[in-house]
Amino acid sequence: MTMLINVAERVVADALRGMADAHPELVVDVEHRVIVRRDAPVAGKVGLVSGGGSGHEPLHGGFVGPGMLDAACPGEVFTSPVPDQMVRAAAAVDSGAGVLFIVKNYTGDVLNFRMAAELAEDENIQVAKVLVRDDVAVEDSTHTAGRRGTGATLFVEKVAGAAAEEGAPLERVTALAQQVADSSRSFGVALGAPATPAKGSATFDLPAGELELGIGIHGEPGRERRRIMTSGEIADYTVDTLLADLRPGGPLLVLVNGMGATPLLELYGFNAEVQRVLRERRVAVARTLVGNYVTSLDMAGCSVTLCQADDELLRLWDAPVSTPGLRWGR
Template identity: 60%
Template sequence: MKKFLNTADTFLPDALAGLAAAHPELRVDVDTGTVVRTEAPESAKVALVSGGGSGHEPLHTGFVGAGMLDATCPGQIFTAPVPDQMLAAANAVNAGAGVLFVVKNYTGDVLNFEMAADLALEAGIEVQTVLVDDDVAVQDSTFTAGRRGTGATVFVEKLAGAAAARGDDLATVADIGRRVNAASRSFALALTACTTPAAGRPGFDLPDDEIEVGVGIHGEPGRTRERLRPARELVSEAMEAILADHEALGAGDDTIVMVNGLGATPLSELYLVYGEVASYLSERGIRIARTLVGNFVTSLDMAGCSITVCRVEEPFPQLWDSPVRTPALRWGC
C-alpha cells in the first residue's frame, strides 16, 4: 500500500485538519466529530445535516456550505458515525425551523440517524429524514436492507439545500429531497478494488481482464463479474439497468446526469463515459438538461465510475441553478 498518511489510526483526523486549514469557512470540531459552516445558523432557515463513513470525499464534507449542507458528521473510513455526532451537528445548526437529515441507505447510517432523530426530538428539535436509495444494481447487500444510497445523495443535498436556502419550510424541503431520490437511479462499474488505510491491501481480488458490474461504494459485490469490454458496451449495460428500473423516464423527458469517478479514474475517461451516456439517451429521445462530471462520491482509490440519472420535475432546474458555495460545488456566487 502506498498512501499519503502519517499513521492509519490518525488518517481521518489528519485529513479533517487539512480540510479545516484549506477552508476557514468550515469549522471542524474534533471533540464532537462534526464539520459545520462557520457562520451562525440563519434565522428561520431549515438546516441540512448529512454524514456517513469517510472515504467517499468530497461526499459529505465537501458539500458543507451555502446552498447545500449546514453540517456533516464524518465517521471512520467506511463506518457510520454515531448518534452523538449526528445530534451535535443538529444542535450546532438548528435555527428553529427544524433539521433535515439526509441519510444513505446503509444499515449503520439508518439506525444511528434514527436514534439521533429521537434524541433531537427529546431536545425540542423537529427533524425529518430523507433516505437515499438510488442504486439499481442490487436490492440487498451486506450493508443494506433494500437498495443502496449512492450518487443521488449529491442531487438530494443540492436541490433540498437550495430549497432550504430560499426559505422553504421543513415539510417542503423534505418533500423536495424525497422527490429527487424517487426520480434518480444509479449504477456503478469497478475496474479495481479500493484499499483502506487500516487494511493495507485491496478489499477484493479483481483480475486485470475483469470488472465488477454494479459494485457498491464500499466495494460490495455487484450483479456480476465480467470481462472488460469497450466502454460503449459497458455504458449500455449500465444504462439498460437504469432505464429498466426507471419506468417513468422516457422519450421527451429532461434529465440531470452525473458521471462520477470512484477515486482513481482519470477525468478523460469520465468524459469518455459521459459521451457514451449522452449518445445512449439521445438515441432514445431523452434530453440532458444539467450535467456533473468528476469525483463526487468516491471509494478511496477505486478505479471505476458510477452513472446517476435524475428525471427532471419542477422545480428541479431552478433549484439546481441556484447559488452554491462549498469546497466541492460552487456556482452562482
C-alpha cells in the same frame, strides 16, 4: 499499497485538520467529528445534516456551505458516524425552523440517524428524515435492507439545500428531497478494488482483465463480473439498466461520477458514451455533472446517476452553491 498518510488510526482526524486549514468558511470540530458552515445557524432556515463513513470525499463534508448542507458528520473509513455526532450537528444548525437528516440506506447510517433524531427531539429540535436508496444493482446486500444509497445523495443535498437557502419550510424541503430521492437511479462499475488505510491492500480480489458490474461504494459485490469491456459497452449496459428501472418521461439530471482513481480524461470520454446512449434512446438531458463526487477511496471505476427532473428541480439545481466540493453561481 503506498498511501499518503501518517498512521492509519489518524487518517480521518488528519484529513479534518487539513480541511479546517484549507476552508476557514467552515467550522471543523476534529475531536467530535462534525463539519459546520461558519454562519450556522441561519435565522429562519431549515438546517440540513448528512454524513456517513469517510472515504467518499467530497461527499459529505465537501458539500457543507451555502446552497447545500449546513453540517456533515464523518465516520471512520467506510463506517457510520455515531448518534452523538448527529445530535451535535443538529444542535449547531437548528435555528428553530427544524432540521432535515439526509441518510444513505446503509444499516449503520439508518440506525444511528434514527437514534439521533429521537435524541434531538428530546432536546426540542424538530427533525425530519429522507432515505436515499438509488442503487439499482442489487436489492439487498451485506450492508443494507433494500437498495444502497449512492450518487443520488448529491442531487438530494443540492436541491434540498437550495430550497432551504430560499427559506422554504421543513415540510417543503423534506418533500423536495424525497422527490429527488424517489426520482433517481444509480449504477456503478469497478475496474479495480479500493484499499483502506487500515488494511493497506485491496479490499477484494478483482483479477486483471475483469470488471464488476453493479459495485457498491464500499466495494460490496455487484451483479456479475465480466471480461473487460470498452467505455461504450459499459455505457450501453449501465444506461439501459437505469432506464429499465426509471422509465423517464422528461429531461434528466445526469451525474457521471468517478470512484476516486479514474481520471477526468476517462470520465469525460465515458460521459460522451453515456450521452450517446441517451440520445439513441431518445431521452432528453437537462444538466450533466462529471467528476469525482461520490468516491470509494482509490477505486478505479465509475457510476452513473439519472434523476427525473421537472422545472422546479432544475431551478433549484441551478441555484447558487458555495461549498468546497461544488460551487457555482456566486
